[in-house]
Amino acid sequence: SQQGEEDPQALSIQEGENATMNCSYKTSINNLQWYRQNSGRGLVHLILIRSNEREKHSGRLRVTLDTSKKSSSLLITASRAADTASYFCATDAGRDSNYQLIWGAGTKLIIKP
Amino acid sequence: EPEVTQTPSHQVTQMGQEVILRCVPISNHLYFYWYRQILGQKVEFLVSFYNNEISEKSEIFDDQFSVERPDGSNFTLKIRSTKLEDSAMYFCASMGVLSYTFGSGTRLTVV
Structure with a gap:
């Protein structure tokens, strides 16, 4: 795993199924964020979860954070073809690190119609 | 919704040439960043800028790189003498109150 590191590296599911991606990290964090990136395009912010939060929802997205295990998961429910993209987690250690983001290598999600 | 704007979206340059990548961050944000992503790899931090000076930089950000906020x-981001391995997507970002916003990136190709 990276700081953060996602698994699986690639995930292919049928449209309508749920997709779960995991992220692990090594050092203490302030916040953890998830981003989506369509092939060769920009980074779209999905959700931010603070270190004192355990779960957060946004539409079809559900993020959990377990600081004792230094891990997070991103669940996309009722997947759609448009969800096909790479998903990255990124952590920051707060003001002392100038909120610098450290990124995982990403999970490539393919939704089959 | 406020955006971070990056120009150009694509740039092709000859090895050894200087390039300047431009960004207009969100005006009331305090922290500014450059990240890069080599094709197929993860996003890497280059530099952060706060209070009109570099606050942190990575090992990647060597003497070939410089940043400026010339007019507020x-x-x-300037790369003085580009190398083939500088080919990447470069993302600018700014951060307000715990809110990161990324630009859509500049794809730099060094030939």
Whole structure:
């Protein structure tokens, strides 16, 4: 795993199924964020979860954070073809690190119609 | 919704040439960043800028790189003498109150 590191590296599911991606990290964090990136395009912010939060929802997205295990998961429910993209987690250690983001290598999600 | 704007979206340059990548961050944000992503790899931190100076930089950000905020709105990344391995997507970002916003990136190709 990276700081953060996602698994699986690639995930292919049928449209309508749920997709779960995991992220692990090594050092203490302030916040953890998830981003989506369509092939060769920009980074779209999905959700931010603070270190004192355990779960957060946004539409079809559900993020959990377990600081004792230094891990997070991103669940996309009722997947759609448009969800096909790479998903990255990124952590920051707060003001002392100038909120610098450290990124995982990403999970490539393919939704089959 | 406020955006971070990056120009150009694509740039092709000859090895050894200087390039300047431009960004207009969100005006009331305090922290500014450059990240890069080599094709197929993860996003890497280059540099952060706060209070009109570099606050942190990575090992990647060597003497070939420099940043400026010349006029209070633009935020530029200059690569003095480009190398083939500088080919990547470069993302500018700014951060307000715990809110990161990324630009859509500049794809730099060094030939």
